[in-house]
Amino acid sequence: MSSDANPYLAHHFDDIVQQHESVSLGMWIFLLTEIMFFGGIFFAYTIYRFLYPDMFHAMSHHLDVTMGTINTGVLLTSSLTMALAVNAAQRGMKKRLVTMLGVTCAAGVIFLVIKYFEYAHKFHVGSVPGRLWTFETEFGNQAQLFYSLYFGATGLHGLHVLIGVVIIGVLTILAWKDKLPQGRAQRVEMVGLYWHFVDLVWIFVFPLFYLIGRT
Amino acid sequence: MGLNEQAHGQDHGHSLKAYYLVYLLLMVGLAATVWVAYIDLGWLSTPIAMAIATTKAFFVVMIFMHVKDATPMIWVTIVMGLVGLSLGFIFLFCDYAAR
C-alpha cells in the first residue's frame, strides 16, 4: 500500500522493508527447525558415544580422514564463495554473481562425489549396517550402531547438500539469464543462509565422526 | 571482526575483507581440528575439538550469515534453537547417566 510501485513487492506486504524482514525471519525460523532436525541425530550420537566410548573410538578409525578433511575444505570454500555471491547479488554485479554461484554449485558437486567414493568403500568392505553388514570387528554387531549414526548423519547432510546444489544451480542459471537483478538479491541471500547452515552441520559432523580416538 | 564498518549500507553487506579473513580462520581451524585429533589430550580432546568447531561455527554465523547485524528477533530465534537443543541434551544425558 506504499506509494512506490516496487516490482519486487508481493501484494500482501505494505512495503519492501516489511517484506525483507519477514522473509529473513522466516528463513531463520526454518533454520531453527533444521537445528532441531539434526539435533535428533546428535542426541542419539551423544547417548551412544557415552554408552560405548571404546567402540566409537575404534570405529572412527575406519573412516577416511583424508577424504573427510578435503571435503571439509571444499565445503568451507563453498561457504566463502556463497558469501561472495550474496555480496555480488546485492551490488548487482552480474558476472561475479554467476561465477560465484557456479563455483559454489561445483563445490557442492565435488563434495557429493567424494562422499560417493567414501560410501562406495563402505559398501565394498561391508560396513553398511543392516542386511549388507559383513564387517568383522571385535565389537561384533554393536559396531553397526556407529555406522547407523554415521550414515544417518552424513546421509541427511548429504541430502541437504544435494538440495542446495540443485537450488544454487537453478540460481546460477537465473543469474546468467539476467533474472536475478539487484531487487531480487534477497533470494540469493536466503539460499546463502541455507548453504552456510549446511556447512555448519558439517563443521560438527566432521570432528565427531572422523576424528575421535585417533591417538 | 570490526572490519566491515565501511560499505555496510542497506544493500552492500559486509566488506569482502572480512569474508576472506573468516575464510582464512576457518581453514586454520580445520587444520587445528585435524592436528589436535592426533595429539593425546586424554579426556580433553573432545571438548577441545568441540571448542574449535564452535569457534568456526561462531564466525560463519556472525560474518557469513550476517547475524552480527541482524535484528533482535533473529537473535532470539537462534537462542531458541540453542535452548531447544540443550533441553534434549540435558534431559537425555541426565537419564542415561542416572540409570
Place this chain on the structure above:
Amino acid sequence: MSTQAVEPKNYLNAAHTVRSWLFTVDHKRIAILYLVSISFFFFLGGAAAFIFRLDLMTPQGDLLQSDTYNRLFTMHGVIMVFLFLVPSIPATLGNFLVPIMIGARDLAFPKINLMSWYLYMAGGACILWAIVDGGVDTGWTFYTPYSTAFAKSNVAITLVGIFIAGFSSIFTGFNFIVTIHKMRAPGMTWFRLPLFIWAHYATSLIMVLATPVLAVTVFLAALERLFGFGIFDASKGGDPVLFQHLFWFYSHPAVYIMILPSLGVVAELISAFSRKRLFGYRFVAFSSIAIAALGFLVWGHHMFVSTQSPYLGIVFSLISFLVAVPSAIKVFNYTATLYKGSVSLDSPMIYALGFIGLFVIGGLTGIFLATLATDVHLHDTYFVVAHFHYIMVGGALMGYLGGLHFWWPKITGRLYSEFWAKISAGLVFAGFNFTFFPQFIVGYLGNPRRYHFYPPEFQIYHVMSTVGSTILGFGYIIPVIYLLASLKWGKKAPANPWEAKGLEWEIPSPPPTENFTGPVVVTEEAYAYPVRKS
C-alpha cells in the same frame, strides 16, 4: 465497509474454477481446502473408532479378529493425531483468522501455505495407502522394537506419511510466527492481539521446535525398518527407549499443539458471549506461552514405567505438575469472565462451556498420571485413554466445533440452524461423557488399553462406552448436515451476527479476497465491550 451490493465481491465468488481452488494462495481458500480434508480424515478416524467400540461390546471381541482390532485402533490414533488434531484448528480457523484478526491481507508466505496443504495431502495419501494396503498394528506411538523389527504391517509407509505431514505442520507454524511478528496492522500492539492469536503464536513455537525432532525420529525408525539400521535395535547395542525419548520430545508438546488453539478459541467465545473483556488478559496471554515452554520439559512422564532413570522421573513428575498452573490460570480467568457478564447461550457458547468442564476433568486426571506412584498403577490402562480423550476430544474438539460454529457465518456468509446446533452440542457433550467417563473407572480397576479381550465383569463399562460413542457419532453427523444445508438454504449472514468485537467482524461475511478494502488502523484493546456498572 458494509455496503451490501447485489453480489459483493468476496473470496468465494472471486473465481469458480477447480484450478482457482487448487492453486489458490488466498489463506481463506486454503483454510477451506484444509477444512474439507481434515473433515474427511476425522470421519474416517471416527469410523475406525466406532467399529472397534462395537467390537468391545463383548469381552471376547466377537466382531473382529484381534489382528484387525489392532489395525483399527492404530488407524484411529494415527489419523486422529497426525491428520486431524494437529492441523485441526490452526490449519482451518487459524489459517482463516490469523491474518484477518491482526489486520493483514494474507499470511506472510502464501505459497508456502499452499504447499503445506499439499504436503498434508501427500502425507495423508501415504497413510491412506498404508491403511488400504492392510493397515498398521503398532499403535500410533510406533514403539520400537515392535515397530522396527517385528510388526508385519505397513509401518514404513505410515512413517513416511507422518514425516511428510509433519512438514506441513512446520510450515503452518513458521508462517504464523512470521505473520504475527511482521504483519500486524498499525496500532495492533502485542497486548491488543486477540487471545486466539496468542494461542496460535504459542502453538506455532511448538510446531517449529518440536516437529523436526519427530521427523528425524521417524526417519531413523524408517531406516531401521527398511534397511536394518541399528539405532534403536537392542541386538546392535541400541536402546529402544531412546526412541520413546525422541518420540515424546515431540509428542508431548504436540498435545499442546492440539489444545492451545482450542483454549484460544474458547477465550474468544467466552468473551463474545459474556459481552465482557476477558478477565486477566495478560495472564491468559502469557499462560499460553508458559504452557508451550513447560510442554518441552515434561515428556518423560510418558516413560515412568520404562527403563528411564527414576531420579529423572521425579524431575519430570514435578515439572508436569507445574503445567497445571498456567492451565488453571486460563480456566479461572475464563470462569471469572462469566461473572456479571450478560451471558447468552448460543450454540458456540454451549461448546465453550462444555469445554471448560471437560478440560478441567481432563487436566486434573492428568495430575494423577503425572504422579510417579499412581502412574505405575494407571499406566497403559483405560484411565490414560479417558484422560487424553477428555483433553483431545472434550477439549480440543469441543473448542474446534465451537469455533467452527462461531465463525461459520464469517467463513461462508450463511447462518445455520441454531436449533439443530444446540441439539448437536448437547448430544456431543452427553455422548462424550457417556463414552469416556466409564473408561476412567474401568481403567482404574485395571483394564489395560489396546487389549482386545477383557474380563466379563468389565462389560457394563464397555457397553456404556459404546452406547455413548454412538450418541457422540450422531452429535458429529448432525452438524455436517445442517452446516452443509446452510450453504444452500441458510439465511445470508450479516457482517457481525454475534455483535462481537474483533477485526474479523468489521469486514463483510464472507470477506473480500484481500480481507480489508482500505488501510486498517487499530485504536482499541481486544474485546472492548462496553463496561457495565455493577
